[in-house]
Amino acid sequence: MTTPLPDTVDVLLVGLGPVGAAAANLLGRYGVRTLAIDKASDVFTMPRAIALDNEALRILQLAGLEEGAFATHAIAKVQMHSPLFGRYARANTAGEQDGHPRLVTFYQPELERTLRARLALYSCVQTVLDTELVDYTETADGVSATLRQADGALATVRARYLVGVDGASSPVRQRTGLGFDGQTFSEDWLVVDAIGVPDPIDHVEFICDPRRPTPHMVAPGDRQRWEFKLAPGETREQMERPEKIRELLAPWCDIDQVTIERTAVYRFHARIVERFSRGRVFLAGDAAHITPPFVGQGLVAGLRDAANLCWKLAWVVHGRAASSILDSYDTERRPHAKSIIQLALLMGRLVMPRNRLGALCVHGTMALLQRVPFTRPWFQDLKIKPANSFRCGLFQPGRGRARLVRGGLLPQGLVRSATHAACLPSDEVLGLNLSLIGFGCDAQAALAPELRARWQRAGGHVVQLRHRGQHAAPAGSWEDMTDCLVPGAAPVGWVAVVRPDRTVLHDGPLDQLDNIVRESLALLGAAT
Known part of the structure; x- marks a missing residue:
């Protein structure tokens, strides 16, 4: 119907x-x-x-x-293997950031x-x-x-x-x-998901062999995934045949011992x-x-x-x-x-050089850069990944003296209050609101009444975060148990306006609070 x-x-x-x-x-x-x-x-x-x-x-x-709403598998490392240099590069993805695993x-x-x-x-x-x-x-x-x-x-x-x-x-x-x-890659790739692979890996690996580059990774539900680059002349129909999949998976497992859940051939685009x-x-x-x-x-x-x-x-x-x-x-x-x-x-260019000479140059350079202290963190600590921070947009231009970056993300830590003994992620305290945060200070009390009313009409609320062990904190304030907010993001006596998507819109010292709120409301075009 x-x-x-x-x-x-x-x-x-x-x-x-x-x-x-x-x-x-x-x-x-x-x-x-x-x-x-x-x-x-x-x-x-x-x-x-x-x-x-x-x-x-x-x-x-x-x-x-x-x-836990859906299953994930935390990945501790991503490794790149070359037939010429062995394991020539590695990215460390273990641990957490902002309350979540760095990679799953x-x-x-x-x-x-x-x-x-x-x-x-x-x-x-x-x-x-x-x-x-x-x-x-x-x-x-x-x-x-x-x-x-x-x-x-x-x-x-x-x-x-x-x-x-x-x-x-x-x-x-x-x-x-x-x-x-943009562009479409001339190469096609076969993706194979299998269940029940004996002796599964616990990480992500890139087999960077120019003859057939192959990313390989573990996934929840006892799954493993391989992505095989098609060689010139190979077709979708050929690659999806059971005997071909048996041949491709032979270095890792016997196809008769696993369940092939899904296969598909894709052409990648940018x-x-x-x-x-x-x-x-x-x-x-x-x-x-x-x-x-x-x-x-x-x-x-x-x-x-x-x-x-x-x-x-x-x-x-x-x-x-x-x-x-x-x-x-x-x-x-x-x-x-x-x-x-x-x-x-x-x-992609690092994973799939077109020939052995290209692999020698690319993988050799990568192996060398991994040994240089200055360049090692760009790969091992993922500093090569562009930060989700805006150059221009809906935030006050400029930079305060705190570690906060306007147009960048506010860190997430664990906080607790007198009425909530258990720790909560700080994003849960901010909720779905436009937030005015006082770092170790009471922005609610310091804000002019007229501005407080305008702030509330614009969907804003006020949160006080205090550093661990801070005395004489008012009821309703939240103690930062991880130090990533106070003083990690901003010192005591600092205030910040944070958008619902956790992007810092404005910040500055408490004595500039009224101006910060006025300028933030102006950026929103909020009605007076």
């Missing part, structure tokens, strides 16, 4: 892959009336993304997924089902499957979209904003007319749209950018899109900010997404 659709919503979300489902959960948590559609009737089960970093896990935390593998269908199931918690979000976007027209105050449901029936839905999270072939992007520039938005239409995830898989950042980049865009849509829809803040989505996200694509392309 045809599912009744609403006549009007705030946001029409097209696409319910992992990025779309995360965005729908974020919009639901922000109380935005959302219609989320997908042309498929179930999650896509073929092998796709497999890696998430600590930033992605933190965004999923923001979307409402608690630790996961099973994408489980994550997608978990995110979709959570949407039932939000009465403001309606999910409709087997439904596709036929066309849309943009008006001065919204978008009028024509949708086709499973039985062929057409319906019209009006939305204030349209978000296309509908994959690499995005119909939404095609209808915007935005260019999708593309980015010329703008992440046009008018009232926004693009996110693979609809906006496609990243080769060599640094495991494709899905991560899409989740960054969702975190950046959804709170801005919510603040505009709820009248807390001017619609002009939506322009900062493209300003902030596109440069960083482009830098991640460039890193993936670089890593």
Whole structure:
């Protein structure tokens, strides 16, 4: 039967892959009336993304997924092997950052089902499957979209904003007319997921043999994944035959002892749209950018899109900010997404040199750089990875004297209060709000009453963090048990305005508090 659709919503979300489902959960948590559609009737089960970093896990935390909501496997190291130099490079990924493992593998269908199931918690979000976007027209105050449901029936839905999270072939992007520039690798890759491999590895390895480069990794559910580069002349049909898979897996296992769960041949792409938005239409995830898989950042980049865009849509829809803040989505996200694509392309060249001479030069240089103290951290400690910090966008220009970076992320630590003896992640204390944080000081008491009222109307609240053991702290303050916030991020007597996506909007000393709040409200275009 045809599912009744609403006549009007705030946001029409097209696409319910992992990025779309995360965005729908974020919009639901922000109380935005959302219609989320997908042309498929179930999650896509073929092998796709497999890696998430600590930033992605933190965004999923923001979307409402608690630790353990879906299975992950923490990765302690990533190694590169060469037939000429042996193990010539290594990245250390053990430990945690901002309360999450630095690198995990996961099973994408489980994550997608978990995110979709959570949407039932939000009465403001309606999910409709087997439904596709036929066309849309943009008006001065919204978008009028024509949708086709499973039985062929057409319906019209009006939305204030349209978000296309509908994959690499995005119909939404095609209808915007935005260019999708980049390159397509001439090579194809066979992806094999197997279950029950004897003596499984516990890390990620890249076999950088120019004859057949092969990334290999462990994943939850007793899974292992291999990605085999196709040689010239090899076809999809040849590579997916059982006897060929047996041959490829022979160095690691006997195919008769394992279960081959999924196989697929993909051609990798590196593309980015010329703008992440046009008018009232926004693009996110693979609809906006496609990243080769060599640094495991494709899905991560899409989740960054969702975190950046959804709170801005919510603040505009709820009248807390001017619609002009939506322009900062493209300003902030596109440069960083482009830098991640460039890193993936670089890593691809390191993984798959075209011949032994190229391997000798590339892998020899890498091996040498790993031995030089100055360059070693760029690879071993992942300093080569671009920081998720904006050069320009929705934050006050300049830099304070604290370690905080305007346009960068606030660290997450563990905090506790007099009424909460158990430690909580600090993001849970900040919640879904625009936050004014006093580091070892009471910003609530110091803020002028008129500004306090304006701050609350703009969706802001005030949090006091105190350093461990600080005396005479008022009720309701939170003690930093990890020192990563006070004094790690800012000294006592400092204040900061932090956006709902945990980006620092403004900061400075307490005696400049009123100006900091005024300037922050001006950036938001908040009504007086």
